[in-house]
Amino acid sequence: MIKYLILCLLAIIANGAVLGIDFGSEFIKAVLISPGKSFTIIENTTSKRKTENAIAFYNKERLYESDGASKKTKSPKNTFTFLNKFLGALANDQKIVEISKESYEDFKIEIEEREGTFAFQVDGVQVEGKDTMIVKVEELAGMVLKFIAKLVDFNHQIQIKDVVLTVPSEWNISQRSALKSAAQLAELEVLGIINENTAAALYYALERQDENKHTALFYNIGSYNIQVSLVEFQAIDTQKKKVETLRVLADYSISNAGGQSLDLLLANHFAKEFDNQPSRKGKKSIFTNSKAMNKLLRAANKYKEILSANKDTQVYLEGLIDGEDYSTSIQRSTFETLFEDRLNQLIDPINYVLEKCNKTKEDINIVELIGGGIRVPKIQQVLSNYFGSVEVGTHLNGDESMAFGAAFHAANLSHSFKVRPVQLTDGFSFSSSIEINGVNEDDYHKEFSLFGYKKKYGSTRSLEFSYDKNLRLDIFVEKDGQKSQLISYHLNNITNATELNFSKPDISLTFKATSNEFIKLESAEMKVEEIKLIEIKPNVTTTNTTSSSEKNKSTNQTETQENEQSEEGDTSEEQVQQVETTQNIEEPKEPIVEEPKFKKQKIIHTFPINYTITHHVVLGLNQQEIDDSKKIIKQFETAEENSRKLSEIKNKLESLIYTVREVKDAEYFQKASTETERTEILKTIEEHAEYLDSEDAWTADFDKFNTKFTQLNNLLKPIQVRLDEAKARPQAVNETITKLTDFHKKANALNSTMPWIPEEKKVKFLGHLTNTTEWLKTKLDEQDKRELHQDPAFLIEDLKKKMEKVSEEYTKLKAIPKPKKTQEQKDEEKKKKEEKKQQNKKESESDSTNNSKQEQQNQQDDKEQQQQEQQYEDNFQDQQDSQTQGDGEQKIEDL
Missing domain, CATH: 2.60.34.10 (Substrate Binding Domain Of DNAk; Chain A, domain 1)
Structure with a gap:
């Protein structure tokens, strides 16, 4: 499955990651897509693939996932589950308030001032000196979303920013805006919000192999809603390839009808049975105790799942109320009778969507069952009977398909990925x-x-x-x-x-x-x-005594401008006569101005x-409220961090006191400390232990405990240093002597291995080496005279620093390059070789015997030269050779 999905990511074009979050009423599922990685489901701190949508304020800290949800039975007023129904709703919405009471939620509801939305009173928080705070529902949801983002960071070292959230199809603009505000409080950028069934359909489209037109009905029973969507799939031809398309034809949702409603029916059944026991006669009904009812509600969810796989089960709850246990058995058939009157409700959404798009159930090719509540066998049976020959199945992962679809949608909306093209068409449900x-x-x-x-x-x-x-x-x-x-x-x-x-x-x-x-x-x-x-500018003619041709030209131009309709071929003879008769007449010098003319102009x-x-609806938090709410969340985080640091330093102090009490009589502790030190330490730990048991310790802050810890630790530190140094000193000294011995050998061979080194450089290196050797001799003598309870004559850290300085000076010597031969030296060597060559040639011609001897001599000379070169190389590499020389402990006197 996952291998196929990763093929959808054809190429990653930028660094980035996106997260698809299925923000369910009871559980949250999140899927990550990051560069170079496949679709990855986010696991929580207990390695589960779904995380409880819960937050509890307990013992001055916030608890999430199963830790938070479990506090519903201990602190129902401060434990928030099924928050989604409050998002975007008005606090005076009696329907929501009634549903909350029926679910045995014991919240202290407040009305948010500006919009009249839901807020809650939280007790025992210790934030900014306050024991009680009013927290908006968007802030609670934002804290949960921020926890999900931290899970991504913890598991994958990615600080997620871009997300797509799923919501029920029935959610309106107010609810969607409230969830978006919550995401903003969690420092998340919402790329988009997608309906749950649409996300599942998108995931379904990724796996669909059939290119024919195909209609699927998605039936989703979650914890709080029943949602039904009719979706049409088809592969269409484009210029390059076929592209999968999906179009949501219709959808419908019923709230407060999901899996939790069945849990409530079963919990109420257990409660009635418990109240009817003889031992409960004359006592308050269990229905009046929210803690006990929440225990039954959690148990009902567990036994509902058991009855989905078994025909009967035993029920046992220890200490349900007033110290009384509850034990019973229940048949699956009994459970089914509890919601028998709701079975017809399962069909209503199907009829609605079919009617909306003028379809019949015969037009449906397949029915996909998704959501956790779909596992109840009776529900599957009713749906199968209704659809008859139409295939009803669970081909998708009903829990995770919405999150996977949301993640793919996020990759589509992000600029960081190039994904397989899938055309999605969805729209208003109104x-x-x-x-x-x-x-x-x-x-x-x-x-x-x-x-x-x-x-x-x-x-x-x-x-x-x-x-x-x-x-x-x-x-x-x-x-x-x-x-x-x-x-x-x-x-x-x-x-x-x-x-x-x-x-x-x-x-x-x-x-x-x-x-x-x-x-x-x-x-x-x-x-x-x-x-x-717009004025049409008139023509102005100024005449003067001019030649007849110029005057005639001017006259003709004027006539042409004034009478555009005149024919071009006017009688030229008449014109000639006019020119002839006016040739010698003096023209007036004043201009002739025509009357102004105007025309209308339309300007748009x-x-x-x-x-x-x-x-006219609530649209989430405004920017000022976002900023204020972020400060509140930060206050919680700061308080928790201070609490964590306080608990940590307190535990460190208690642990240190316990450790000293354990070792105070040990031989090594006695030898490493003086009587005065032990007396002071024992006195201090008794004072600190007494303080930890006092009432003052309950209200003490971090600084108080840190001061006491530091005081005791400073008394113990010299003793710990002596013990640590004594334990590590033999090996450290032996290693230092070995290194010094090696450097002395290098120093003795400097004239032969690196003869080009200037004398002053050699002297400087030898000075550091000699001083370090003498310093070590002196310190070892001093240390031999000291007892364990006395401070060391030197520390191992001192040895390291001394040897680092010697090594640094030797490295400087090695860095000095060997000088190149001068041209005169090269010419002299060449000359000698030529003379020797000529001499050998003469000897060879005169006597073959002598020649043989000469060859032997040449070979001997070559051998001696190779030996000299090898010796030079060996001397130059003597650092490596020296590492293998000698066995056992080195002595400083050997230097």
Whole structure:
């Protein structure tokens, strides 16, 4: 599966990582895509692939995942699970409050001042000196999301930034905006928000091999919702290759009908049975105890899963309430009767989506079951019976498919990846309309449809009309017959254009359907006409006594300008006569000015329309609230860090006291310390131990404990140094003597191995070497005279520094290059070789015997030369040779 998915990442073009987060009501699943890596599911601190969507405030710290969820039975007021239903909801929404009470949630609900959304009182937090704080639901969700981001950092060393979040298809703009605000508080950048079933369908498209048109129904039972989506798949031809497309035809969701509703039915069944036991007669009902009911609710979830795989099971809860245990057994059939009246509800969403897109169940090729609540056998049976011959199966990973789809969608939206092309078409789960009204509604009123059901995200709709006064645009959404107002745009500067004596404005408005279920006024402008009179400049003719040809030319030009309709071929004879008769007449010098003429010119002006906005729904936190909430989260983090440091230093002090008590009578401790030191140390640990048991210790801060720890540690430090030095000294000294011996050999061979070294350099190196050797002799003599309880004559660190200095000086010598031979030396060597060669030649000609002897002599000379060269090489490399010389411990006297 994973191997196939990684093929979707054809090429990575930039460094970056994205995270798909399925932010479920009960569990969160997250999938990471990073450069060079496949789709990776994020595991939590217990190596599980899904993490409880929970946060608890317990013992002055925040607890997450299973640690946080488990505190529901101990501190229900400060443990928050199933937070999603509160996001974007108003605190006066009695339906949400009632659902919370039915789930035995015991939160102290507060109303957030600006928007009236949910906030909660949290007790025992110790933040900024406060025991109680009011925390917004967005802040709680933001803390959980930040924990998920830290899991990514912890497991993969990636500080994640870009994410895509999944939400139920029924979520409106308020809910989506609240979740986006929570992500901002977690320092996350939301690339997009995608419906859960759409994400699963996208994941399904990645694995689909069939290129034919294909219709699938996704039936999703989560912890809180039932969601059904009808999706059409098809591979279409492009210029290069086939591209997979998916189009969401319809979807429908029912809230408070998922797996948790079955847990509640089973928990209530157990509670009634427990109350009816003889031992409970005359006692308060267990229903009045939120801690006990939360224990039953957690147990019900566990036994529901057992009954999904077994026909019956034994139930046992120790110390359920008032020290009483609870034990019973339950059959799967008994459990099924508890929700028998809800089985018909399973079919309603299917009928809705089929009706919405004029389909029948025969048009469906396959039904995909996803979500944790789908595992109940009775539910699968009801759905299989309804669909008959249509295949009903779980080909996808029902728990993780939404997270994988969200991660792929994130890679698609990011600029860091080039992914397999999959065209996704999804849109609003509602229809929308607009009412255009004048400032006084009697002046002007028009209504238009904007976007229909499932109109594709990113679509635009333009409206054009003429009006000369300011307007108000009211946008409404309608779902299941219920119409509600979303937003109003107040167009302000239309009247100004009219006052400038322009024509009645032509108004142009463009709206956009955004992917977070919002309708945005993308552009607003108006066009007006202005009529101007443009003067036609008259011709001015100035005459003077001129030649007839020039005068005639001027006259002809004037006539042509004044009468454009005259024919070009006027009688030339008449013109000639005119020239002849006027040739000698004196022309007037004053200019002849014609009467001014005007023409109308139309100028079109385009102006942007200014507008203000009135929101009729809650749209998350504004920037100031984001900044304030981030400070609150930071306060929690700072308090927890201070608490962690306090606990750490306190444990270190307790551990140090315990260790001293354990070793104070040991022989090595007695030898390494003086009587005065031991007396002072024992006195101090008793004082500190007494303080740890006092009431003052409960309120003491980090500085107080750190001072006491430092005081005791400083008393012990000299003793610890003596013991550590005594243990490591023999080996360190032996290694130092070995190195000094090696450097002395190098120093003795300097004249033969590196004869070019200047004498002053040799003297400097020998001085460092001799001084270090003498220093070591002196210190060893001093150390031999000292007892273990006395401070060392030298430290091992001193040996290291001394030898580093010697080594540094020798390295400087080695860095001095061997001088090159002069040209005279080279010529002299060449001359000698030539003379020797000539001499050998003569001897060879005179006597072959002598020649043989000479050859032997030459060979002997060559051999001696090679031996000299080898000796030179051996001397130069004597550092390596010296490492193998000698066995056993080196003595400083040998130097």
